[in-house]
Amino acid sequence: MDNSRREFIKKAALGTASISIGGMGMPAKSYAKIIGANERLNVAIAGLGRRLGAYYEPIGKKESNVELVYLCDVMKKQRESAVQKFSKHITYTPKLENDIRKVIADKNVDVLFNATPDHWHAPGTWLAVQGGKHVYVEKPCSHNPREGEILTELQKRSGKVIQMGNQQRSSAESIDIIGQIHNGVIGKPFKAVAFYASARGEVPHQKKAPVPDGLDWDLFQGPAPRREYTSETWDYNWHWYGWTYGTAEAGNNATHELDVARWALQVEYPEFVSVEAAKRYFVEDGWEMYDTMDATFRFPGDKIIKWDGNSRNGQKTFGSDRGTYIYGTNGTVYVDRDGYTLYSREGKVVKDSKAKGSEAGTALGGGGDMTTRHVMNFFEAIRGKEKQASPIAEGAKSTLLCHLANIAFRTKKSFAVDTKNGHIKDAEAMKFWSRQYEKGWEPPF
Numbered sequence: 001m002d003n004s005r006r007e008f009i010k011k012a013a014l015g016t017a018s019i020s021i022g023g024m025g026m027p028a029k030s031y032a033k034i035i036g037a038n039e040r041l042n043v044a045i046a047g048l049g050r051r052l053g054a055y056y057e058p059i060g061k062k063e064s065n066v067e068l069v070y071l072c073d074v075m076k077k078q079r080e081s082a083v084q085k086f087s088k089h090i091t092y093t094p095k096l097e098n099d100i101r102k103v104i105a106d107k108n109v110d111v112l113f114n115a116t117p118d119h120w121h122a123p124g125t126w127l128a129v130q131g132g133k134h135v136y137v138e139k140p141c142s143h144n145p146r147e148g149e150i151l152t153e154l155q156k157r158s159g160k161v162i163q164m165g166n167q168q169r170s171s172a173e174s175i176d177i178i179g180q181i182h183n184g185v186i187g188k189p190f191k192a193v194a195f196y197a198s199a200r201g202e203v204p205h206q207k208k209a210p211v212p213d214g215l216d217w218d219l220f221q222g223p224a225p226r227r228e229y230t231s232e233t234w235d236y237n238w239h240w241y242g243w244t245y246g247t248a249e250a251g252n253n254a255t256h257e258l259d260v261a262r263w264a265l266q267v268e269y270p271e272f273v274s275v276e277a278a279k280r281y282f283v284e285d286g287w288e289m290y291d292t293m294d295a296t297f298r299f300p301g302d303k304i305i306k307w308d309g310n311s312r313n314g315q316k317t318f319g320s321d322r323g324t325y326i327y328g329t330n331g332t333v334y335v336d337r338d339g340y341t342l343y344s345r346e347g348k349v350v351k352d353s354k355a356k357g358s359e360a361g362t363a364l365g366g367g368g369d370m371t372t373r374h375v376m377n378f379f380e381a382i383r384g385k386e387k388q389a390s391p392i393a394e395g396a397k398s399t400l401l402c403h404l405a406n407i408a409f410r411t412k413k414s415f416a417v418d419t420k421n422g423h424i425k426d427a428e429a430m431k432f433w434s435r436q437y438e439k440g441w442e443p444p445f
Contacts, residue, residue: 186328
């Protein structure tokens with residue numbers, strides 16, 4: 001919020017403090033817009049796809065004290081659908097916009113929610129921060145390792161709050177048990193096994209096709225090198241069609257559980273990464289990534305994180321579709337979005353704590369009370385009233401594990417890593433540290 005607008009709002013609030021609603025005939029809605037206006041945050045959402053529903057509650061809640069001023073998407077029907085859906089949760093109508101750059105240029109916008117495709121996450125965030133905004137960016141916070149470094153540095157330089165959508169960092173149960181682990185409840189934690197199981201089906205092959213009505217294909221591509229439009233690309237399947245826009249299942253979902261694992265073990269950068277991954281299912285379909293991955297990250301102090309990812313096999317090997325086991329010298333913890341179970345070294349249940357709310361697991365879109373708390377923590381961190389649950393430096397380190405796993409798959413190599421900064425000690429693999437950008441969309445510094 002620029003200083004002139006903030007001062008104007010403060011003076012307006014003070015000037016009307018003694019006016020009765022009844023005496024002046026002031027509508028309650030107008031009066032409500034004055035109360036607390038000096039702390040009100042004007043927010044915009046860019047990317048109105050499957051994550052949209054996660055924002056209804058935290059933005060619509062009165063105590064959030066925010067106003068949704070823009071709904072932005074490169075697809076016309078997404079904008080029109082979003083404004084109708086949000087009308088059930090707010091009493092006013094936000095502006096609809098195609099171009100995220102126009103939203104960022106509006107000095108009245110304080111906060112950007114960046115729920116665009118992966119290749120837009122970091123560029124959209126750095127443009128917004130450079131434009132004076134705080135940013136809530138969905139996972140993964142970057143399309144490649146270099147972008148994570150940029151966001152971390154940019155946050156330090158700007159002082160803006162940047163928070164990744166790793167919402168389990170705001171789960172009361174996860175905070176509780178991770179704190180207990182750090183205080184020695186299972187002895188010395190040494191290993192975490194994170195997993196994901198989903199039964200995704202066949203994916204059509206890409207075919208050259210006319211750009212769908214209402215889609216700004218050039219702006220969808222944004223920072224990515226230009227190519228012709230192919231069918232099935234813009235709406236979700238970009239996840240599986242090569243590396244131009246997506247980060248495969250590691251970036252799409254492992255981000256969450258690997259973040260919990262790293263949080264529990266209190267580790268930063270690994271010293272060695274190895275991966276076994278391949279496309280195992282529907283081998284003739286249009287899916288271009290691995291759909292099965294077993295990744296191992298070795299850290300200093302003889303600590304280890306393993307990732308068991310199954311995109312197209314819903315078998316619940318670990319009894320659930322996603323979660324994390326943490327092993328210690330004196331016990332074990334299982335933690336997921338529903339709560340946690342603490343086991344003794346002998347395998348007996350010591351404590352079982354279940355969440356009172358609900359947060360979607362493998363369902364597309366997700367959202368729930370955990371996301372609501374994460375978003376509201378973001379708002380309060382901007383106001384200086386709460387400690388940020390997940391600073392972008394933490395989100396970037398967890399996302400880096402996903403990128404390292406993808407790079408190991410793409411190079412068919414295991415490799416050592418510099419534990420000071422996460423850089424890969426292999427020249428061929430290090431070529432994937434950044435990406436090629438469309439001219440004019442290059443990153444800062």
